[in-house]
Structures are given as C-alpha cells and as structure tokens.
Amino acid sequence: MRARRRPRPLPAREQVLGRRAPGNGFLHRSPAGLKVAMLALFTALVLVAREPVVSAGGVVLVLLTALAAQVPLRMLLALLRRLWLLLVVLAALQLLLNDPLTGAEVLSRILATLLAAQLLILTTAPAELVAVLRVLLAPLRVLGLEPGRVALAALVMLRSIPFLADQFRMAGRQAAARGLERNLKARTLPLLLGAVEHARDTGRALSARGIDQV
C-alpha cells in the first residue's frame, strides 16, 4: 500500500508573555529596569555599529548570556521557529539586493536584537515589565495621556495575540468543514467578528472590574 500523506501537525497554542524560563539564574534575579536598560544599550550598539563582527558577536553574546543565566537555549530559539518565514523572506531579499556579507550582517543584527529581547521576556515577570513600561511612558503625561492606560492597552494587545491565532485556526476549520477552504471571506469574516467581539468583551470585563489602567 502506498504510504499515507503525513498528517498536518497541530501547532501548539502560543503565549507571548508569561512564558518564563525555569530556574533562577542571575538574569532572573536582576531588576527589570536594569535589564531593559541593558537591552536598550545593546540594541542601540548593534544597530548603530552595523559591523559584521559586532552583529555576529552580538548573537554569540546573547547565547552565552543565556547559558550563563541557565536559560534553556531551546526556549530562546523557539522564537526562530515562530518567525522563520519572516527570516527566510528577509534573507532572500538581502541576497537579491545586497552582497552576501552585508546580508549576513543585516540578518545577524536582526537576530541579535530579537534574541536579546526574547531573553528579557523569558527572565522577567510580566508585572515587572509593565512597571518598567509605566516609568518609560511617564513623559506621555505632558500630552495628557495616562501611562497606566497605555500600558494596559499594550498588555491587552499582547494577550489577544494567542486568542486571535486560535480564532484564525477556528475560522479555517469552519470554512474547511463546509468545503470552503479557498473562500477568503469564509476564512476571514468569522475572525473579524470574533476579534471585534473579543475586544468588546475584554473592555467590558475590565471596566466591570473597575480597571482602566495598570
């Protein structure tokens, strides 16, 4: 008998925030503000330098830091699995438009900054990150914006990504159940309706709890 097609794998539910690496290395223990400052410094350096040595060195530095802080590399590199399509497209574009060396530099620059940010998220509790965000947003007060409200909006947005991913998958299945796999409207309309409903429900639930900022 002919071998059967391999079953389509079921992607696991994604979580953007709140996936902490196990353990309690030095990064887990350092204050969130310091880590954010280091990340900003590191990112600025890599972006400004635009040197192959600095960018590639940045990637290595992040990996070494992760090892030293006892963060499993598997969790850090999980980011690449999520973004592989984007990275492939970027790599292809670079090869088309630039010479290979510049392409490699651009790619390692992006990787270094993304991985460093992932390292921060993996070793910092969401509540601490929110606290830092509020401090950073404080200058917005001059514009009449409440930092806590902006921080809450950011939090809700991040939280809704896995929800929307679920909705997207569900919409695809609902379309497939009716044999409408190729029907764009059937695949997207339930997602849009679901997103609007979710936003409305989240807003109502928060205001019912009297929460309008964090």
Add this chain to the structure above:
Amino acid sequence: MTEHPEAITFRNVRVLAGQGQLLEIPHLDLTEQRISVIGPNGGGKSTLLQLVNGLVEPTEGRVSTEGLDTVEQGRQLRQCTGFVFSNPAAQLVMPTPLEDVELSLRRSVRDSAQRRRAALQTLAELGIADLAERSSQELSSGQQQLVALATVLTLRPRTLLLDEPTTLLDLANAARFTQLVRSMERKHRIRTITATHDLELAAAAERTLLVAGGKVVAEGEPQEVIAAYRRCSTG
C-alpha cells in the same frame, strides 16, 4: 434500522500539539446512529469530533469514517459530513441566509437558478423560509444556529457532527434545534454525533462517550455513562 451505517474507526490515535497531548484513543468503533459525547471543558470533545471529519488530523494512528481515511480523503469526507459549531454568528459568512445556503451548494450545483431553488427548499424544510432574505447578522442566535444547520444539511450529509450546538441557545431555541435535528436524522438517515453539556440531550442517544483529560474514560449505555460523569464531577 434498515441501513446499517459504516463504522467510524479510531486505531492507535494520538493527537499532539507541540509537546502536549490533546487526545488519545487506542481503539474505538462507532456504529450507532445517534451518539453523544460528554465531559468537562477542555476534556477533548471538540478534538474528537474534529478527528471524525479530518479537521484535526491524528498525529499518530488512523481515523476512518465511512471507509474514508480522514487524512488521505479529508476533503471528500467533508463533502458528506456536516459540522455545526457552537458559536452561531461565526458560522455565517454571507449577508443573508439564502446566500449562505447557496454558498454551500456552489460546488455541487452549477446552475444558479437550480441552486437557489435547492437552497430555498432546504430553508423551507427546516421551517425557516421566512428568514431567507433577512440580514444574517441581525437574526437571533437561535435563528442563526438554524441557518447554520441549513447550510450544512443542504449538502445531504450522511454524518452530522454537532459541537455543543445548543450551548449558547435559550431553552426554546435549543429544543427547536434538537427537534429539527431529530426529524432530519430520521428522514434522511443521518448519523449524528453530538458533544453537549445538556445531559438530557446526551441521554437521548444510543451510545454515550465520556471524554475527560484527553481520553475516553467511559462509554456505553447513556444513563450509566452520565451517572459516571456525575460521580467524577462531584467528587
């Protein structure tokens, strides 16, 4: 029963998402006309139902329905299998019920006048012909769920999978929905598998499966399985 429907078979089935296991069914044959699936939230009911028509493909093992492998012949299988989800609004994609039912028929009925007639006939058969030209998004949830049923029944499915179809409906609408499914089941000899938290509805099946923690933990006579569910839910 004159016509014995072909079995739905599960063999060494495991469904994984990433590292986690959602469902495991080593061996199961379903031959009854009316089956109910009960169990706690997150137990694996939806996953089981979606395995039957290949919306979820088994990571390991095989599922076959009416002799069709759900991985190899998924599309073909879904043409003779209807699925109704629990959220009424999210299943309708066209402006009016009539157009939505026509959308289902687009592949099977080429002629548009004929398609319209068939769609109208299905709506009439379900007693909702009056809704044909209304705006789908303005219908009540109960009406929307009947339209969702129409979009599925118009293709004359042999198997109908209902995933908590009445969970979001009030008593009267739930009763109307269930009654319609019953009569269609008899009239067109449709096999139904219903996941539900309505134990009365579950009890009306010929066979009940209790799915919890990603396993079929009990199955058989509805009353016995429901009693087992009550016992394990109330500790």
